[in-house]
Amino acid sequence: MALMATLLSVMTAQVVMRYGFNSSLLWSEELCRYLLIWSAFLAMIFAYERGEIAALSILANSLPRVPALLLAILGGALSVALCAALAWYGYLYAKLAGSQPIPAFSFILEDLFGADAPEAPHVFWVYFALPLGMTLLGFRIVVDIVACVRALIDGRSLQDLDAHEGGLGL
Template sequence: MSAMTFSSLQRPFRRALRGLLVTIVGALLVIMIVQIVLRYGFSASLLWAEEVCRYLLIWLAFLAVPLAFERGEVASLTFLSVRMARVPALVLASVTALLSLILCLLLVYYGWRFADMAGRATIPAIRFILEDLFGANAPEAPGTFWVYVALPVGMGLLALRLIGDLVLCLRAISSGDTLGDILMRTETELAE
């Protein structure tokens, strides 16, 4: 049996997250097409479509952050570390990952507190859907907590990625790998 590696743990996570993001984009596409057809074809409208799409876009943005980060699509200052000697570059990358991790954990903590504090109101769009489906016997609609919690969830997923990057950088210091070796491995994993 082969040992668990960082990449073997990342692969299923990455696939599941991509699948979830594709599902969200598909739902957005279907809802907006139906909304456009109803509005311009039948002079009717779904009361809840725009609000649901807004919430789906919020979740899409925060869930996509870890994938954007690993693809290098998030602003970073690598121009300095790629010009440094091996050990200083790895130390700088480790410090950067650690500081980013601290920021993510603060956003998780305060984001969760905010979601818990401000997320008590019901989501009007979901309430409309439930009332249309169940009438007077409609169950209670979920609260805006489920919208606000997208921030701590997204930052928590990014924090997990940063922990992995930090471990890779610290291991590379003792193993003799360079920052370039780590970056090349990451690019190879993304291509798989």
């Protein structure tokens, strides 16, 4: 929420500067792009918890208790594997391509400090949104897998988990 509020504030400032003062902020577009990237990858976890990520639940809902739970566990395991792969390769890419300083921050720091400006943060921190978001999502899916395994042992169904555990994203 704070990221989106910051994004809205920066874009509002850019519109006011451009149309009100016939000037523009050099760094606003780039900062908004980075804030949107971080917002998207961090919001995936909340979308998953609310069941807003696309899932094929028709099959799981039509199966008996044990096959439905086994299918949810299998789907969760595949999702965790995908999250792990995206986190790993996202980190490798961030490490590979992220050594450049962020251009917008370079402009700001040079304007503020002149020739002896500190080094701007690197693009690595922008690209790091993918591995962090995927890692957090993977951990959240593992929580649901554990809940499904416990339901399998306790004799509960997938629908019981949806009602009592606050909903599953699986």
